[in-house]
Amino acid sequence: MSKEYETVIGLEVHVELATKTKIFCGCSTAFGAEPNAHTCPVCTGMPGSLPVLNKQVVEYAMAVGLATNCDITRHCKFDRKNYFYPDNPQNYQISQLYLPICRNGYVEIETGKLSENQKNALKGKTGSDIAESGEIKKKRVGIHEIHMEEDAGKLVHDDWGEVSLVDYNRSGVPLIEIVSEPDMRSAEEVIAYLEKLRMIIQYLGASDCKLQEGSMRADVNLSVREVGSTEFGTRTEMKNLNSFTSITHAIEGERNRQIDILESGGKVIQETRRWDDTKFESYAMRSKEDAQDYRYFPDPDLLPVDIADEWIEKVKAAQPEFREAKIERYKQEYQIPDYDIELITASKRMADIFEEASGICGQPKKVSNWLMVETMRLLKEKSMDPDQIRFSPANLAKLIELVDSKVINNSTAKEVFEVMFDNDTDPAKYVEEHGMKQENDEGAVKAICEKVIAENPQSVADYKGGKDKAIGFLVGQVMKAAKGKADPGTANKILKELLAQ
Amino acid sequence: MSERLNELTAGALGKKIQAKEVSVKEALDATFAAIDEKEESVHAYITLNRDAAYKTADEVQKKIDAGELTSPLAGVPVAIKDNMCTEGLKTTCASKILYNFIPTFTSTAVENLQNAGAIILGKTNMDEFAMGSTTETSAFGVTRNPRDITRVPGGSSGGSAAAVAADECAYALGSDTGGSIRQPAGYCGVVGLKPTYGTVSRYGLIAYGSSLDQIGPLTKDVTDTALILEAISSYDKKDSTSVNRTDTDFTSALVNDVKCLKIGIPRDYFGDGLDPEVAAAVKKAADELKAAGAVVEEFDLSLVKYAIPAYYTIADAEASSNLERFDGIKYGYRAEDFTDLHDLYKKSRSEGFGPEVQRRIMLGSFVLSSGYYDAYYLKALKVKALIKKAFDEAFAKYDLILGPVAPTTAPELGKSLSDPIKMYLGDIYTISVNLAGLPGICLPCGRDSKGLPIGLQLIGDCFKESTLIRTAYTYEQLRGSF
Missing domain, CATH: 1.10.10.410 (Arc Repressor Mutant, subunit A)
Structure with missing residues (x-):
């Protein structure tokens, strides 16, 4: 390589919101139902049906915007994005183009301190993707806009028969799309940004943000340019990235592909590409030339959303304490190591359990130990997320009290905890029923x-x-x-x- | 019985039914007899609902007898324009693309009537997807004007207007996007009212131009208009553009009094292209109202000539998107031979939509295309806002505006579609009402030398249906029977 290149990356992140019902009708958003069980005339686009906006969607979008330092658009509108595809029952998607709900925000990311996801994703990588080790760098990633839209249904292609089937259960599930500025320069920054977004959104309870299950999806816009250049190169958009690892691979692969083209005197074509993580390569889906004209225009079936200051204040007041503030408070309130604080606050669920259990039993150090050692071990063993923790803080506190009052010893407690971890069993009852009380005579x-x-x-x-x-x-x-x-x-x-x- | 039940107004028939002078079945028998007699020449209906109507009649009669249904519309038979969804009853929009479509739910306006005990006779013919002014763009044949079967009934609610005029129903529902209730009412010599946008729920109305569409009644007299409007108006959470009104007691506006009412006549409505016989009849109606105590004045409304291009830009843009769902995938017409998904779309839509609908889809798609959106669509929205402003200024001075509903009386069949621009120009007096979201009523004010009805249009400010009804009611008394 004769020249030095810089990678310029912007992300479009889709997040499925955790509302109970769809964005424009009362159908359930629950996963796993029979095909088309959660549908009605509205979300199947039947003639004569009309959309009615779910206010909770606006509230979640506003909450994410406020947490990412965005301006809230007081008078925002929904637009129709017109394109024909059977997963889209009306053949237009209701989205926002002209007046999205949030604009001009940013999040602060930290790089240099590798998280578990970063470590896994970067395993075996060297060079530009890993920042100088040990040194923590802070950086702002700009958010261009956040808009609300509806998800599409799902097509099921029968490889043997000559039919394709459509399931509209996901049709009308609310999404927000978070569009970043092209401020990221490496996969490490991209993952730090995504983790930051995920943390904020999970703290807000606005989504569970699972990449593998598609409740968080990221499209990567990437271009390269010579170091020192201020002009942007031609970018491509990469789709089908459903893990941090595939995002890292795709960024590396696309960066190299574009540099190879430029080095051999070619030109990068603006196009949408699909990443295949099993083959480690991408292929072109469509170029700018055959890009569709979506004929966006304001949806006449929906009124503009006028957001009063009071509403914004209400959403602001309901914002939870975010991780940074929590870390500071824990340092003041609890005598537990900084390392424990870092790990516990990485998940809102974990932090909530910690606070509640500590409040009940008054032993934060012991609660922290159970979370840091046994809980982490079992989560890893069962490849679960902290969000999936089933045991209640009350039962954890009870278990700690059982040990403190010498009803059971530590090794019995571990045994009981494993059962409690799976079923949220009441530890006192379990110990009683299984004759596990320690001999105190x-x-x-x-x-x-x-x-x-x-x-x-x-x-x-x-x-x-x-x-x-x-x-x-x-x-x-x-x-x-x-x-x-x-x-x-x-x-x-x-x-x-x-x-x- | 010398009196033919099908010829009665809805109010009069309803009273007889409540008084047990007439049974619901007798009313239905008389109406279906008229239908059987006249449909061959008029062809107002696409689909008849005979069996279900008699079944409903039994149920309604029982409820009336039990004192559970006391609405003046209980047991009164109604015709519904075929763009309003009716559960279990075919709803085609007069298009081949929906030739076999049976909705799974009923539109709110129709449901409101059913709750009052109305009996649905069938679904009336219309211009395909309400696009047209003559009911000749229907995929299921033309409707003929009962006043002269060599002429069109107007459109797009031509089937509904013809059914009322031919006494093939007590009253009908139509929809009005640019004059589609008022103009056929004028051509057929019945009363048609387009309410303020948001007064009647659009839920279940298969959309043409969503920001302009309103459902309204077509009736034999103004009393029925008030009665039906009161029954169909409702705040509907299922329609985001629905307005929560408390002033829907329209029958209380049936007052014979126009004293001191200020009526403005736009000079712009009496320019080139207006048939002199129409002009004379409308002016005469104004004079009669003046004689009854109204203050009548001419004024310049302005911007009238911009209404047509603005209307066709906005309505077609919305229609191009609204009609995308008709794709041959989920319901309706699907082409037989296709090679892939896009071929299926293309063939189903090319074969399923008629030429006028295709023209408007193309026009609408064009004005929304990237690079043209600002120049056409946004500009049209600006014109729409200016037109609203012009009306606001007029209503600062006048209680209502009076003018013709159409430049001519009903044209002969087969003479309109060959020159779409001329046909579009025929909407000049009605479309600005939709652009401004205003209520408008049309009622007969005489006949031309060929004996064809002439329509008088009254336009009110937003939410002033009561002023329209009071004035129309007063004029109806002055005019005498039509």
Whole structure:
């Protein structure tokens, strides 16, 4: 490579909003129903049907806009985007072009400190995609606009029969599209930006933002230019990116493809390309020449949305405490390590559990330990997101109290927690029902200790001979004989007393 | 019984039914007898609802007898324009593309009538997708004017107007995007009212120009107009453009009094192209109102000549998008031989839509195309706003505006479609009312030398239907029977 190139990236991110009903009708947005079960004349585009705006969609869009420092358009409108395709029952999509609800925002991203997603996505990569290690860089990524629109249905092609089937359950599910400025320069920045957006939106409860399930989808607009140039190169748009890994691969692949074209004296064509993550390559879907004319115009069936200051204030007042503020507060309020705070606040669900459980049992350090160790381990094992955690903060607090009051010991607690993690079982009840209470009768423990001492003369001799570690073996034997129900601390104490005699 | 039940007004028939002088079935028998007698020459209906109508009649009669239905419209038979969805009853928009379409729900306006106990006789003929002024663009044959069967009934609600004029129903519903209720009412010599935009729900009305469409009544007299308008008006959460009005007690406006009412006559409505016989009849009506105590004055409305290009730009733009859903995929007509998805679209739509609809889809698509949107569509919206402003200024001075409904009386069949520009110009007095969202009423004010009805149009400010009804009612008394 004779010249040095810079990658210029802008993103279009679609986020499915977590409303219970669709954007323009009362149908459910729930996943997994029989095809066309959640449909009505409106979302199947029947003649004579009319759309009615779901106010919650406006509220979520506004909340995301306010959290990303956008200006809210006080008088915004819906436009029709006209194109023919069977997944789009009216053959136009109701979207926003001329007056989108949010404009001119930004989010601050941090790079240099790699998150789990970044680490996974960048595994085995070197060079420009990884910033100088150790150094944390802050950067603003501009948000050009956020607009509201409806999702399309799904086509199911029967490879054997000569038919295609349409499922309109997703038709009319509300989306926001967040359009960034071309401010990103690397895959690392792109992922930091996406993680930031996801964090904000999840904190707002506006969406679960799952890339794999399509509730968050990102299209990458990318061009390259010589370092130092102020002109933008010709960009392409990359679609079908459904994981951070495929986004990283696609950025690397497209950057290299464009540089190769320029290096061999060619010209990049403005086009939409589809990334195939199994083949590690993209192919052209359509070029600018055959780009459709969508004939956008204001939808006459919907009134303009006039957003009063009071409404904005109401949404502002309802905004949750975001991660940065939470981190600062945790540092003040809880005596737990900064590392724990970072990890716990990375998920709103986790932070909520932490705060509520700590509030109940008054032991933030212990709550944090359960979250950092056992919860993280089980999430990883079961490849779950923190959002999918089922156990309640109350039950976690109860479990901690059971250990504190010596009803169960730590190893029993771990056993109970695994059950609780799956089913949100009440730990006290479970312990009771399964006879897992620890033996707190010192007399009973003493009897066991005496038996163990009698049966293990060698260890007794070792201990008495100065090998302190031998006590560990004896405690283990006591626990075994007590079927795990003894308190190891008590056993230790009694053993030492007996051996000292 | 010497009196023919089908000839009665809805109000008069309803009273007899409530008084048990007449049964719902007798009313229906008389109406279907008239239909059977006249349909061959008039052809007002696309689809008749005979069996279901008799079934409903039984149910309604029982409720009337039980005292559960006391509406003056209970048991009164109505004809519905075929662009309003009726559950289980074919709704075609007079288009081949919907030749077999049976809706799964009923439009709100029709539902309101059904709740009042109305009996649906059938679906009336119209210009295809309400695009036309003669009912000749229907895919299912023309409707003839009952006053002279060599002439058109007007359009696009020509079937509804003809059914009322021929006493093939007690009253009918039509829809008006640029004059489609008022102009056929004028040609057929019946009363037609287009309400203020937002007064009658558009839910279930198959859209032509969504920002202009309104459903309204076609009736035998002004009393029925008030009665029906009161029944169909409702605030409907399913229509975002629906207006929550509390002033829908229109029958209380049936007052014979126009004293001190200020009526403006736009000089612009009496220029070139207006048939002198029409002009004379309309002026005579104005004189009669003046004699009854109204203050009548001429004024310049201005911008009249810009209404037609603005209207056809906006209505066609909206129509080009509204009609996209008719694609041969989900319902309606699908072409038989196609090679791929786009060929299926092209063939189904080319074969399914008639020439006037295709012309308007092309016009509408063009004005929305990238590069033309600003020059055509946005400019038309600006003209629309200016026209509204001109009316606002007029209504600062006048309670209502009086003029003709159309430049001529009903033209002969087969003479209009060959020159679409001339046909479009015929809408000159009606379309600005839609552009400004105003209410307008048309009622007969005489006949020309050929014996054809002449329509008088009264235009009110937004939400002033009561002023229109009071004036029309007063004029009707002055005029005497038509």
